[in-house]
Amino acid sequence: xxxxRELSPAGPVEGVAGATGTAPRPAPVAPPRPRTGDDxxxxxxxxxxxxxxxxxxxxxxxxxxxxxxxxxxxxxxALWARGAESVEVCLFDDEGTETRAPLTELTHEVWHxxxxxxxxxxxxxxxxxxxxxxxxxxxxxxxxxxxDPYARAVDGEFSLTPxxxxxxxxxxxxxxxxxxxxxxDSAPYVPKGVVxxxxxxxxxxxRPKTPWSDSVIYEVHVRGFTKTHPGVPPxxxxxxxxxxHPAAVAHLTRLGVTAVELLPVHQFAHEDHLERRGLxxxxxxxSVGYFAPHAAYSASGSRGGQVGEFKRMxxxxxxxxxxxxxxxxxxxxxxGGQGGxxxxxxxxxxxxxxxxxQDPRGYSDYxxxxxxxNVVQPHVLRLITDSLRYWVTExxxxxxxxxxxxxxxxxxxxxxxxxxxxAVIAQDPVLRRVKLIAEPWDVGSGGYQVGAFPPLWxxxxxxxxxxxxxxxxxxxxxxxxxxxxxxxSSDLYDWGGRRPYASVNFITAHDGFTLRDLVSYNDKHNExxxxxxxxxTGDNRSWNCGxxxxxxxxxxxxxxxxxxxxxxxxxxxxxxxxxxxxxxxxGRTQGGNxxxxxxxxxxxxxxxxxxxxxxxxxxxDTAARLIALRHRHPVLxxxxxxxxxxxxxxxxxxxxxxxxxxxxxxxxxxxxxxxTLGMFLSGQDIPQRDARGERLVDDSFLLLVHGHHEPxxxxxxxxxxxxSYELLLDTAADQDPxxxxxxxxxxxxxxxxxxxxxxxxxxx
Numbered sequence: 116x117x118x119x120r121e122l123s124p125a126g127p128v129e130g131v132a133g134a135t136g137t138a139p140r141p142a143p144v145a146p147p148r149p150r151t152g153d154d155x156x157x158x159x160x161x162x163x164x165x166x167x168x169x170x171x172x173x174x175x176x177x178x179x180x181x182x183x184x185x186x187x188x189x190x191x192x193a194l195w196a197r198g199a200e201s202v203e204v205c206l207f208d209d210e211g212t213e214t215r216a217p218l219t220e221l222t223h224e225v226w227h228x229x230x231x232x233x234x235x236x237x238x239x240x241x242x243x244x245x246x247x248x249x250x251x252x253x254x255x256x257x258x259x260x261x262x263d264p265y266a267r268a269v270d271g272e273f274s275l276t277p278x279x280x281x282x283x284x285x286x287x288x289x290x291x292x293x294x295x296x297x298x299x300d301s302a303p304y305v306p307k308g309v310v311x312x313x314x315x316x317x318x319x320x321x322r323p324k325t326p327w328s329d330s331v332i333y334e335v336h337v338r339g340f341t342k343t344h345p346g347v348p349p350x351x352x353x354x355x356x357x358x359x360h361p362a363a364v365a366h367l368t369r370l371g372v373t374a375v376e377l378l379p380v381h382q383f384a385h386e387d388h389l390e391r392r393g394l395x396x397x398x399x400x401x402s403v404g405y406f407a408p409h410a411a412y413s414a415s416g417s418r419g420g421q422v423g424e425f426k427r428m429x430x431x432x433x434x435x436x437x438x439x440x441x442x443x444x445x446x447x448x449x450x451g452g453q454g455g456x457x458x459x460x461x462x463x464x465x466x467x468x469x470x471x472x473q474d475p476r477g478y479s480d481y482x483x484x485x486x487x488x489n490v491v492q493p494h495v496l497r498l499i500t501d502s503l504r505y506w507v508t509e510x511x512x513x514x515x516x517x518x519x520x521x522x523x524x525x526x527x528x529x530x531x532x533x534x535x536x537x538a539v540i541a542q543d544p545v546l547r548r549v550k551l552i553a554e555p556w557d558v559g560s561g562g563y564q565v566g567a568f569p570p571l572w573x574x575x576x577x578x579x580x581x582x583x584x585x586x587x588x589x590x591x592x593x594x595x596x597x598x599x600x601x602x603x604s605s606d607l608y609d610w611g612g613r614r615p616y617a618s619v620n621f622i623t624a625h626d627g628f629t630l631r632d633l634v635s636y637n638d639k640h641n642e643x644x645x646x647x648x649x650x651x652t653g654d655n656r657s658w659n660c661g662x663x664x665x666x667x668x669x670x671x672x673x674x675x676x677x678x679x680x681x682x683x684x685x686x687x688x689x690x691x692x693x694x695x696x697x698x699x700x701x702g703r704t705q706g707g708n709x710x711x712x713x714x715x716x717x718x719x720x721x722x723x724x725x726x727x728x729x730x731x732x733x734x735x736d737t738a739a740r741l742i743a744l745r746h747r748h749p750v751l752x753x754x755x756x757x758x759x760x761x762x763x764x765x766x767x768x769x770x771x772x773x774x775x776x777x778x779x780x781x782x783x784x785x786x787x788x789x790x791t792l793g794m795f796l797s798g799q800d801i802p803q804r805d806a807r808g809e810r811l812v813d814d815s816f817l818l819l820v821h822g823h824h825e826p827x828x829x830x831x832x833x834x835x836x837x838x839s840y841e842l843l844l845d846t847a848a849d850q851d852p853x854x855x856x857x858x859x860x861x862x863x864x865x866x867x868x869x870x871x872x873x874x875x876x877x878x879x
Contacts, residue, residue, distance in 0.1 A: 166206060166216040171229030173222040176501065177265025177406070178239060178310045183229050190233035190310050192218065194226050194241060194263065195494045196463045198253070201244035202226040205260060206237060207307055215242070224494070236418050238270050238307035239263070243463050247296045249282075252466040252475035254457065256281040259301045262404060262459040264498055266308030266382075267505075269407045270417040273384040273449075273458060274304045281457030293453045293476060305458065306382075308407075311419045315426060317511055323436045324513075325373045327550070327573065327616035328754040328803075331687075331742055332440065332694040333372035334625060336398070337380060337412045340697050342720040354414040355421070359428035364435045370700060370735070371742035374438035374550075376516055378625055380425070381441075382407040384449035384458065389713050392645045397715040398625060400518060401484075403449040403458055405502040408510075422510075429511040438513035440550055441506060445488060445499045446522035446557065452485030453477045468495055481522040481559035490523050490536045499523075499536070504545050514550025516575075521564045522557040530561055532569055540571070547571055552619055566607035568617075573692060576604055576618040581656060583622050583685050584633065586790070586822050587678060587869070588658035594792040595785045597820070601794055602770060603690035605756045615756055618691035622682050623699055628709050630699035633657045634678040635664060640707030643714060651710030664707060676730060677869060680737055680846035684871040687741040688818055690753050697721055700738040702731040737851050744843070748798070750813040755802040762800040767815075767835060769802070771795035777830030777861065790822040791866070793829065795836055795876070815876040816843075821866040833860040837876035844873035 169184065171191045183189045192204045204216040218226040233239075241263060245255030259281050262269065277284045278299045286292035338353040346362025357363060358375075367375065382404030385396045399409065413421035429439050450461045453476050460468040470479040470487045478486040489495050506512045517523060523536045531537075540546050555564040555574045568574055582596045591597065599606050603615030623630050628639075637659045639651045660674045679702070686693050697703075698721040705711050711719045725731040745751045757770040772780040773793030798813030805811055817840060819829055831840050839857045847867035857877065858864060866872060 163205070163213040163215045166204075166214050166230055168204075168216045168218065168228040168230055170220045171227045173220075173225035173227045175265075176225065177263060177267070178308060180233075180235050180310055180312050183231060187231050188234065189229055189231040190237065191229045192216070192227060192239075192263075194218070194243075194463065195224055195467075196226055196243050197224040197467050197494070198464055199226070199243045199245045199255060201242075201257065203242045203257070204228070204230060205240045205242055205302070206230070206233065207239065207302075211303065213302060233310060235310050235312035237310040238418075239310065240302070240305070240307050241463070249294045249453075249476045252471045254281050254461055254465040256296055256298075256457060256462060258298045259457045259462050260305050260307075261457070261462045262306065263308040264404070264459055264463070265406055265501070266404055267311040267406045268309035268417065268419045268422055269306050269382045269404050269410050270309050271306030272411070273306060273403070273456075275384070275387040275390060275456055276304045279304050279456045279458065281462060282454075284454070301457070306410075308404075309417070309419050311422055313509070315423070315509070320430050320433055320511060322433060322511075322513060323373065323438050325436075325438055326754075327692060328614070328752050329746070330374055330438075330550075330616070330692050331372045331745065332374050332376050332619065332692060333367065333370070333697060334378070334442075334694060335375045335697045336378045336625070336719070337409075338715070339397075339720040343717070344721070344723050351414050354412050355408065355424045355428040356414045359431035361431075364431060364437070367432075367437055368435050370695075370739050371746060372437065372695065374440050374513070375432065376440040376442060376552075376694070378442050379444055379518075380409050380412065381405050381443065382409050383444075386449075386451075387456070394645065394713040395715050396713060397719055398712045400444050400712070401449040402444045405443075405445070405498065406505055426511060433511070438550070439511070440514040440516055440552070441512050442516045442518060443503075444518045445490075445502075446517075446519040447482040447484040447486050447488060450486060452480065455485055467492055479528075481525065481557045481562065482519050483558040487522055490534075491526060493535075496535055496539060500539055500543060500546065504543070507545055507549055512549075514552065516552040516554065518554055519557040520553035520555055520568070521562045522559070524564070524568075525557075525559070530557075530564055530567075532567060537569060541569070566604075570612050570617075573617050573619050574608075575624075575694075576600075576607070576620055576691070578607065579604060579618065579620045579689070579691070580622055580624075583682065584656035586820075587681055587685070588656065589790070589822060589824065590656070591790070591822075592788050593786060594789050597792060598772060598785070598794075601685075601689050601792075601818070601820075602757050603753070609756050614754055615690045616692050616754065619694050620686060620689050620691040621694040621696075622686050623696045624694070625696065626710070626712075627652065628655055628657055628707075629696065629703050629705055630679055630682060631675070631702045631704045632707055632709070633682070634675045635659055635666075635704070636707040637663060638707070639709040640664075641710050643708060643718065644710060644712075651708075655709060674869070676734070677846055679734060680851075681869060681871050683734070683738050684741060684844060684846055684873070685820065687738070687745055688751060688871075688873065690751075690757075693745075695738070698725075700735045701725045702728075702734055733851060740852065741844070748813050748816070749803060749811050750796050750798040750801055750816065753801060753803070758802075760800075761797075762802060762810075766799040767795075767797040769797050769800035771797075771832065771836060773832055775827050775829045775866075777832055779832075791827055791829065792820050793832070794818045794820075795832060815878070817874040817876055819866060819872040819874070821868070821870050824868050826868055827866050828863040829866050830863045831858060831860050831874070834879060836860070838879045839877045840874035841877060842872065843875055844871065846871045 218228040240260040244257040283295040341357035351357040379399035410417035608617040798815040847870035
């Protein structure tokens with residue numbers, strides 16, 4: 116026997132059915148049924164009205180508007196809810212009045228029904244009944260209105276009041292709170308799904324289909340990018356329409372990027388602990404709807420208009436030759452751990468959708484966010500792949516960056532590169548053709564997997580980030596690791612047919628310091644987050660150039676500007692796929708906050724007024740010139756790793772490494788203390804061919820990188836490498852580009868402290 120505890124609309128009720136010495140274990144409770152009057156209609160004190168439901172079909176999942184029997188329009192609803200005892204579709208009018216449509220058809224664990232006359236724009240949710248037995252992971256509670264996992268649009272925001280929790284959130288016995296069922300209705304406090312009509316096609320759209328080796332990625336927050344943009348109409352700032360506006364697109368095309376990587380745009384919820392502090396989740400890594408564009412980024416309303424607006428944004432970017440990559444969060448949801456709210460999956464089938472812990476009351480948490488989706492479960496895997504295909508085929512996107520991808524690659528426990536998730540992606544005819552980027556780690560044991568993902572995948576290369584940061588702050592003893600990063604990280608990716616573009620090279624990302632803050636702060640300054648400085652990494656690998664934060668010292672400010680140019684040049688001249696963060700090219704600062712996930716304010720927004728400052732406008736121009744140089748010269752964006760060999764008899768070795776005295780590096784030299792490196796890139800020895808099968812031939816370049824705090828003389832390599840050299844870039848120069856001129860091979864040139872030079876080699 117056990118004790119039954121619930122919280123009813125009238126307050127807590129405790130009914131002792133027997134005494135035990137263990138924690139209370141509530142008994143299952145049947146879902147409430149609507150009460151009706153004598154005529155069968157809802158009367159005084161009656162529950163919601165009941166709609167007509169026809170059998171419908173179990174496929175496709177979600178709410179799909181179509182023509183039903185006898186030509187009557189309506190919507191087919193289908194929900195996978197294994198183990199549930201009842202499912203009701205709940206329809207809401209503009210006043211919030213609820214009508215319920217019980218689904219009685221059950222086919223292969225899918226509850227389904229066709230509801231006549233339900234048209235596009237209709238708001239809806241589900242109530243799912245079943246056992247309440249948290250000790251076995253069963254958390255069904257029909258008092259909670261649940262968001263359809265396949266909802267294509269969402270109207271309203273989650274307000275995480277106590278009623279949105281399936282258990283009594285504020286139960287006085289905290290260790291037992293998640294076992295006490297809360298029977299209060301959550302419908303007034305949660306958003307609803309919206310029926311959307313499939314009325315669009317992409318016949319007029321032309322995807323850029325940029326090859327990986329030609330790609331330059333620009334990480335963008337939809338809201339933050341245009342929130343203060345003076346060229347975007349005020350009513351469109353911070354929206355999909357704002358990002359697709361000609362003024363916003365013009366900046367992207369002038370800079371020369373080929374793809375925007377959008378921080379999460381799936382419908383997400385704000386965490387309770389942030390709302391209590393008056394903050395909001397800005398980044399959006401808290402998904403709750405994998406098919407719905409986040410409604411708060413829409414200028415077209417939330418009753419389906421956000422879907423069309425997103426599509427128009429994609430078309431606008433495609434027309435400018437810019438691909439759209441989505442940062443997606445399929446590893447966890449906004450429902451959090453065992454003390455979290457019941458918003459969707461937890462109330463549909465907690466045991467099916469999530470990885471439960473050894474104690475089924477809790478979860479296996481490989482994400483640090485309270486829960487982990489159970490991707491080994493076929494229907495969970497189907498949810499993810501259906502979502503991915505939808506965004507490609509119906510929303511027009513060109514690829515995905517998978518947050519904490521190692522969590523998706525786990526089989527039962529360990530990360531497995533033959534896991535169901537990776538296997539399904541590899542054989543899917545739609546998904547294997549788009550850009551796939553892994554964040555190749557999670558927080559679980561064995562979760563760090565940089566370099567381990569299979570072909571088809573590229574990866575965020577944090578080894579590149581750390582090496583480049585360490586080099587420019589003077590924290591490396593030699594140049595071995597820098598040589599690997601400049602040349603495509605072959606130590607990580609030269610296996611299994613992978614190419615240099617398997618490495619997404621980045622120095623900054625949304626998570627951490629901006630580029631300007633990286634050279635302005637030694638320590639994080641996250642006080643505004645309200646977490647007593649406990650949030651955000653302490654391993655910034657930054658250097659403030661002699662003063663913490665803003666400085667009026669001209670030597671400090673000049674050095675910081677040079678360091679920014681050094682970092683940009685290293686990123687954009689390295690082999691691999693470079694990724695810039697929006698605003699870094701114009702000196703955006705977060706005031707030293709390295710975890711601005713909850714700062715939906717000017718701290719995180721791109722400050723377009725910076726371009727009025729000649730100093731930051733010059734940085735933007737330097738970045739654009741480097742990207743343009745990369746686009747013009749295939750030797751700077753190689754599709755194959757360096758071999759150290761000549762491709763043709765008349766060629767040179769495809770890469771040469773040099774010391775300041777002009778000698779080629781020996782094996783011993785790589786281990787000797789040094790902060791200076793020369794890299795010769797032979798344009799005569801590129802292993803790629805053009806579309807007609809002709810061998811690619813390009814200019815040759817000499818890249819000189821000097822990280823020491825004192826100048827050094829560098830002797831330019833002579834025969835057979837070049838007869839002379841033309842200077843194209845000098846990060847120490849006040850003038851960009853530097854004054855034209857050539858220098859004879861073998862001549863020494865002075866490299867100023869902490870600087871980068873790029874020369875074009877002139878052949879003998």
